[in-house]
Amino acid sequence: MADTETLKSYADIPVLDWDLQDPHTSSYDLFRDLRANTPLVKVPMGMGSMVLGLRASMVDDIVSPENTRQLETEMKMMQGIFDGPIFDFVAQVMLFANGDVHQRRRQPVARTFAFKLMEAMRPRAAAVAAEIINEHLGNGPFDYLHDFAAQIPARIIADILGIPRADLPVFLKWISDTAESIGFVNLERRADIEKSLTEFNAYVDKLLADRRANPRGDFLSDYVAATAASGDMSEAEIRAQVVGLILAGSDTTRNSMCMSLHQLLQHPDQWKALCADPDGLKRQASEEGLRFEPVVSGIPRVTIKDLEIEGYLIPAGAVLMVSILSVLRDPAVYAEPEAFNIHRTDQQRWHLAFGAGAHRCAGEALARVELEETLAAVARLAPNTRIVGAAPQLRPGAIRTVDQMQVEFLA
Ligand code: HEM
Incomplete structure (x- = not known):
């Protein structure tokens, strides 16, 4: 540890004039230049500021419960929300809890929303993807974001929860609302x-x-027993952990x-490489997409x-945030970090896209199943796929959402 005398103070952290609504401020070029010059940057927010950690070397320190806590x-x-259903949900869900309360909420989920169960969903995810692809194959452009990417996580979690098919439309509406x-x-x-x-x-x-x-021996039965x-x-x-699983797994997975x-x-x-070997490369393609x-x-x-x-x-x-956007392109970890390369050999075992520490994503196994099986299904069944119209853009935000995506599966 450095002598306190030699430490720089909070006031010395360079300030970035960040406009959350401006797509350019989340650009990777900005982070690349900043990261090379400073480990931390301060972003003014409303009445206060948030400090962004830009380098991989600081992730463990920022998420350690010895040093920090999750925002509640x-x-x-x-945002001016002090009561009502949204407030109650946030007050009850594991994501916004700390210490024993977090453990109490996470444990029954961790025990039952388990890797084995998620892996067992692979054939189902592949089948749902194939069903949608076949509907659109050779039938012109369609809304990939809503009619494909949003459908997969919603239909799979509906299956895991044992939701009857007749309830699917209203279930999908609640998720999107x-x-x-x-x-x-x-x-x-x-x-x-x-x-x-x-x-x-x-x-x-x-x-x-x-x-x-x-x-009936399904996830929810095991969960209520736990x-x-x-x-x-x-x-x-x-209840909030179940709603939380549904919501945490929807926007994230579809945008990815x-x-x-x-x-x-x-x-x-x-x-072309993925189309030639969908099963062999689906994992690498999905990991690189996440990075x-x-x-x-x-x-x-x-x-x-x-x-x-x-x-x-x-x-x-102080509010301190690991910038996932910056760390996943840190040259200290990734060779040629600005290049999209599904063949890279430096992916990290604990992919930071799913967070780190006690709150690391509780649904990463399911997310991977859905991402991998979807990419493999498109590569296998619709290798002649093209984007129609404008390229999709991610809107800046805590969860980055795609503005639109039209795709055509050419026969
Ligand atoms: C590409 C897809 C996904 C990404 C990138 C992602 C990312 C993340 C990240 C970064 C966190 C940690 C947030 C923090 O520490 O502040 C998180 C937490 C969480 N995720 Fe995911 N997630 C994805 C999909 C899913 C899915 C499919 C589910 C469940 C069906 C899920 C359920 C959760 C839950 C319950 C938490 C809270 C864990 C806790 O607080 O202990 N996520 N996710």
């Missing part, structure tokens, strides 16, 4: 979101009650699906003590 309901309070509860809420839509979230909650309550009464065994979760918490396909089509040699265009832009935390990072002293109570 203050995320919503900063309420997805933003987890991130930045458009306040003009708040009333609509909360109406849908209330209906969604009631539906999940019914599913839970059904499995308590008639356990929560009963631990005995320390409220009804609202039990779009951007990975887009990148592959931009690199015809790599697309090259991560859909979660950062891991925000609050310092719980004065913290020394890369020669700077950050005071307790």
Whole structure:
């Protein structure tokens, strides 16, 4: 540790004039230049500032529970949301909890939403993808974002939860209406979101009650049994983890699906390689898609003590965020980080696109199954795929969302 005398202070951290709505401020060129010159950058936000960590070397320090905690309901309070269904959801869900409360909420999910169950969904994910591809093959351009990428995670989680096919349309509508509860809420839509979230909650309550009464050896039956065994979760918490799984897995996966396909089509040699060997290369293609265009832009935390990072002293109570966008292109980890390359050999075992530390994504196994099987299915069944019209763009934000994507599967 450096002598406190030689440490630079919070005030010395360079300030970046960041406009969250300006797509250029999230550009990789900006991060490349910043990262080479400074490990940290300060971004003014409303009344305060957030410090972005730009280099891979600082990830562990930023997510360590010794140093920081997850933001809780203050995320919503900063938006002026102090009560109601969105606030209650955020107050009950594992993502925005710390310490024992986080453990209590995560454990029953970790035990039951398990790798083996997710792997067993592979054939189903491949079949749903094939069904949609065959509907559109040779039938002209279609909305890839909504009619394909959004469908896969929604239909797969519906299967895992045992949702009857007849309920699928309303289930899909609830997901699309309420997805933003987890991130930045458009306040003009708040009333609509909360109406849908209330209906969604009631539906999940019914599913839970059904499995308590008639356990059937599926994920939800195991999950309610695990929560009963631990005995320390409220009804609202039990339900919120299920709604949380559904919402955390929807926007993230569909946007990643779009951007990975887009990148592959931009690199015809790599697309050809995937089409020649879909099963052999689907994992590498999906991992590189996650690295090259991560859909979660950062891991925000609050310092719980004065913290020394890369020669700077950050005071307790500061908002500090690992910039996933920057770290996944850190040349200290990745050779030629600005190149999309599915053949790269330096992917990290714990891919940072899924976060790090105690809150690391609880759905990464499922996300991988969906991303890999979807890419493989398109490569296998529709190798003559092309983007129609404008290239998809990711809107800046905590979860980066694709603006649009029209695709044609040529026969
Ligand atoms: C490409 C797809 C996905 C990406 C990039 C992604 C990324 C992430 C990241 C970065 C975090 C950590 C956030 C933080 O620490 O502040 C996270 C947490 C989480 N994710 Fe994912 N995710 C994806 C898909 C999924 C899926 C499919 C599910 C479930 C069906 C899921 C469920 C969760 C849950 C429940 C958490 C909270 C974990 C906790 O707080 O302990 N995610 N995800």
